Amino acid sequence: MDAELAAEQAHVDRAYRRLEELRREVEEALRAVLAEGRGGTHQFREERDVIVRTSLARLQQLDLGDQALCFGRIDRRRPDGEVETFHIGRLGVSDRDQEPLVVDWRAPVAEPFYRATGRDPMGLVLRRHLAAEGRRLVGLEDERFEQTPEAVHGGDPPAPEGAEPGPMVAERPFGGPGALLAALDRPRAGAMRDIVATIQAEQDEIVRAPLPGVLVVQGGPGTGKTAVALHRAAYLLYTHRFPLERQGVLVIGPNPLFLRYIDQVLPSLGETGVTLSTVSGLLRPLAPRAEEPAEVARLKGDPRMATVIARAVRQRQRPLRRDLEVPFGSVVLRLGAEETAAIVASVRRRPGTHNARRRVVEQLLLGQLAERYRERLAARRRVSGHRGQGGEDPELAGLVEAGEEDDDAEIRRALRRHPVVREALDRMWPRLSAEELVHDLLGAPALLAAAGRGVLSPAEVRLLVRPRARRLEEIPWTEADLALVDEAEVWLGPRRPEAGEARLVTYGHIVVDEAQDLSPMQLRMVARRSLSGSLTVVGDIGQATGPWAPASWDEVTAHLPAHRPPRVVELTVSYRTPAEVLAVATPVLRVAAPGLEPPVAARRTGVPPRAVQVARPEDLGQEVAKAAAQLAAEVAPGTTAVLVPGSLVAEVALALDRAGVAVRDPRRDGLGGPLSLLPVDLANGLEFDAVVLVEPGAVVGESPQGLRGLYVALTRPTRRLTLVHHQPLPEPVRQGLAASWHAGGSVR
Ligand SMILES: Nc1ncnc2c1ncn2[C@@H]1O[C@H](COP(=O)(O)OP(=O)(O)OP(=O)(O)O)[C@@H](O)[C@H]1O
Numbered sequence: 001m002d003a004e005l006a007a008e009q010a011h012v013d014r015a016y017r018r019l020e021e022l023r024r025e026v027e028e029a030l031r032a033v034l035a036e037g038r039g040g041t042h043q044f045r046e047e048r049d050v051i052v053r054t055s056l057a058r059l060q061q062l063d064l065g066d067q068a069l070c071f072g073r074i075d076r077r078r079p080d081g082e083v084e085t086f087h088i089g090r091l092g093v094s095d096r097d098q099e100p101l102v103v104d105w106r107a108p109v110a111e112p113f114y115r116a117t118g119r120d121p122m123g124l125v126l127r128r129h130l131a132a133e134g135r136r137l138v139g140l141e142d143e144r145f146e147q148t149p150e151a152v153h154g155g156d157p158p159a160p161e162g163a164e165p166g167p168m169v170a171e172r173p174f175g176g177p178g179a180l181l182a183a184l185d186r187p188r189a190g191a192m193r194d195i196v197a198t199i200q201a202e203q204d205e206i207v208r209a210p211l212p213g214v215l216v217v218q219g220g221p222g223t224g225k226t227a228v229a230l231h232r233a234a235y236l237l238y239t240h241r242f243p244l245e246r247q248g249v250l251v252i253g254p255n256p257l258f259l260r261y262i263d264q265v266l267p268s269l270g271e272t273g274v275t276l277s278t279v280s281g282l283l284r285p286l287a288p289r290a291e292e293p294a295e296v297a298r299l300k301g302d303p304r305m306a307t308v309i310a311r312a313v314r315q316r317q318r319p320l321r322r323d324l325e326v327p328f329g330s331v332v333l334r335l336g337a338e339e340t341a342a343i344v345a346s347v348r349r350r351p352g353t354h355n356a357r358r359r360v361v362e363q364l365l366l367g368q369l370a371e372r373y374r375e376r377l378a379a380r381r382r383v384s385g386h387r388g389q390g391g392e393d394p395e396l397a398g399l400v401e402a403g404e405e406d407d408d409a410e411i412r413r414a415l416r417r418h419p420v421v422r423e424a425l426d427r428m429w430p431r432l433s434a435e436e437l438v439h440d441l442l443g444a445p446a447l448l449a450a451a452g453r454g455v456l457s458p459a460e461v462r463l464l465v466r467p468r469a470r471r472l473e474e475i476p477w478t479e480a481d482l483a484l485v486d487e488a489e490v491w492l493g494p495r496r497p498e499a500g501e502a503r504l505v506t507y508g509h510i511v512v513d514e515a516q517d518l519s520p521m522q523l524r525m526v527a528r529r530s531l532s533g534s535l536t537v538v539g540d541i542g543q544a545t546g547p548w549a550p551a552s553w554d555e556v557t558a559h560l561p562a563h564r565p566p567r568v569v570e571l572t573v574s575y576r577t578p579a580e581v582l583a584v585a586t587p588v589l590r591v592a593a594p595g596l597e598p599p600v601a602a603r604r605t606g607v608p609p610r611a612v613q614v615a616r617p618e619d620l621g622q623e624v625a626k627a628a629a630q631l632a633a634e635v636a637p638g639t640t641a642v643l644v645p646g647s648l649v650a651e652v653a654l655a656l657d658r659a660g661v662a663v664r665d666p667r668r669d670g671l672g673g674p675l676s677l678l679p680v681d682l683a684n685g686l687e688f689d690a691v692v693l694v695e696p697g698a699v700v701g702e703s704p705q706g707l708r709g710l711y712v713a714l715t716r717p718t719r720r721l722t723l724v725h726h727q728p729l730p731e732p733v734r735q736g737l738a739a740s741w742h743a744g745g746s747v748r
Pocket residue numbers: 180183184193194195198199200203219220221222223224225226227228540543575576684685686687
């Protein structure tokens with residue numbers, strides 16, 4: 001081992017020893033607290049619980065599993081000319097004198113490790129990447145930023161020794177190109193890994209961007225949007241621990257499979273308190289259980305539906321059609337329909353949610369009925385008084401016999417229990433759950449037409465109507481319905497406000513991944529969960545495959561909090577998709593989303609994608625099986641996916657089974673298997689070492705956004721792509737295949 005490596009190993013060993021010491025200290029403190037038992041005052045017990053919780057969280061943070069503690073070092077020249085050294089790692093470890101042995105990658109002092117370039121060395125003289133296997137260092141890679149003539153004149157640092165010569169290093173100083181390439185070439189295992197050791201400068205700027213406001217990250221496939229957004233969450237939690245830990249951080253992903261794919265990234269960065277959810281998951285326990293045509297989903301996602309829902313709530317606040325007659329004791333109390341109209345009108349003007357204002361309606365109605373009663377009582381007494389002593393009024397006698405009196409509270413209580421009054425209240429201002437409201441609305445063409453008057457066309461109303469389910473539990477909720485339910489809940493509030501059953505939880509920061517696929521109504525769901533308008537919104541307009549595909553980010557940010565103008569930043573380099581594969585995907589993007597810049601690949605594989613055409617449709621499955629087995633063998637121990645248009649999933653699954661090729665369904669078994677079969681519409685955001693894409697023409701035909709769906713599917717592999725088809729390939733794919741043979745695509 002050379003002397004430099006040995007010296008680094010000695011430093012790293014010291015840091016590990018100190019880490020273990022710290023763990024022991026926390027463990028001992030925890031044991032001591034636990035030994036004190038559960039007794040003591042209330043305050044004592046509460047304090048004890050806090051100590052236990054924080055100790056456990058700290059232990060979790062200090063547990064690195066098999067990940068390396070330290071992955072880099074920077075040497076920085078101070079203004080006095082002295083050079084100081086910092087080791088950079090997953091977490092900060094200081095010795096007993098508080099001298100840092102390793103600084104947390106998120107600390108400000110670590111920033112030049114990710115950002116320094118030849119043009120702007122940020123005071124560095126050296127950046128060193130440390131490669132480790134567990135606790136053992138196996139290599140180091142140096143970039144020197146001495147004031148060489150090139151650096152002075154704006155040149156980049158020289159390529160590290162042993163690094164692959166290639167366009168990557170030539171054009172842009174990727175920090176530690178060897179470390180990056182090693183990370184990119186590593187076989188995928190089905191779970192996303194953190195990129196803390198190799199975050200690139202353009203990514204780091206996003207990770208460390210200030211907390212307030214909406215930050216939109218546009219980037220082509222594989223540019224690291226998901227990775228960057230998750231590292232940003234970890235960075236923000238570190239930098240703004242108070243108040244973010246208390247307020248909470250939420251990460252929204254497109255589907256449960258994707259959430260499983262990314263769920264280890266934040267824990268591996270020491271952050272376990274972040275909530276991961278799909279947008280529909282925010283309404284748990286309500287869950288979508290049905291699909292619907294894209295045009296219906298699109299309409300339900302339209303921001304006009306917010307008006308329709310608000311009106312639907314208003315429509316349930318109705319005066320009585322006929323006068324109210326309440327038989328009460330021996331009298332009948334009457335309230336004119338116009339008086340109920342006045343009550344409804346006055347309560348509508350008050351602030352508050354619908355359900356919370358029901359009490360006000362009740363009070364006004366009961367107040368007026370009680371008033372009527374007292375008037376009747378007074379009138380009777382007057383009349384009986386006139387008749388003299390002998391003429392006791394039989395009606396008044398009846399009232400008194402019935403135990404009725406003019407105690408206001410008592411009268412109101414009796415009236416509130418009265419079935420006729422209850423019925424009237426439920427008609428004027430029913431208590432409603434959001435589910436009931438939306439279910440009633442979609443199941444009643446008349447209600448829908450009234451709520452949509454001037455907003456929805458008659459054809460749109462017809463599109464939305466669906467048969468009523470017999471019971472609430474049987475309603476075939478769809479993804480798009482859930483956004484309507486959430487919107488309704490804003491107006492309605494909890495059905496029983498006094499029970500405090502509010503479902504809306506807010507967060508100090510929200511990360512939205514694959515944001516291009518959210519409808520305006522879903523974006524409104526996200527916005528209302530933001531405490532102060534701080535969001536990181538990542539996605540790719542070119543990959544918009546949902547029924548509501550925005551043409552620009554303005555269409556997305558229009559529905560997000562606007563405390564300050566949103567900032568849109570771009571990632572330009574694809575770390576996943578090699579140049580040969582991007583060459584096939586790029587012509588597809590040019591047609592699917594003209595005007596959008598395709599990403600540039602970070603690397604080549606030297607292997608262009610293949611296309612295999614079968615003469616007969618019935619041979620498709622067999623050919624897919626062959627290609628899948630071949631690719632799986634080529635990329636072992638990595639992962640291979642067979643991506644199939646929805647209509648062909650069953651057929652291809654059968655063919656693979658017949659051919660004895662074992663595949664997993666990632667929705668059931670997770671993504672870790674060597675070979676997975678997946679409908680293309682679940683592939684957003686995922687990646688595999690190799691992909692067999694079945695019948696690209698059908699992918700275009702079946703995706704609501706045509707070629708954009710194909711663009712997503714084509715850009716999933718990190719290494720190999722094979723297309724198997726019977727139908728002719730879409731023209732841009734044919735062009736791309738030819739280009740990939742000739743040029744191998746451009747590489748950064
Ligand atoms: N700086 C980096 N160092 C190492 N790996 C990286 C880096 N940036 C991105 N990657 C890797 O590139 C792959 C793609 O990243 P990611 O999934 O975040 O991209 P994306 O832009 O979200 O893609 P998509 O648009 O398809 O959702 C991942 O394997 C990620 O770990």
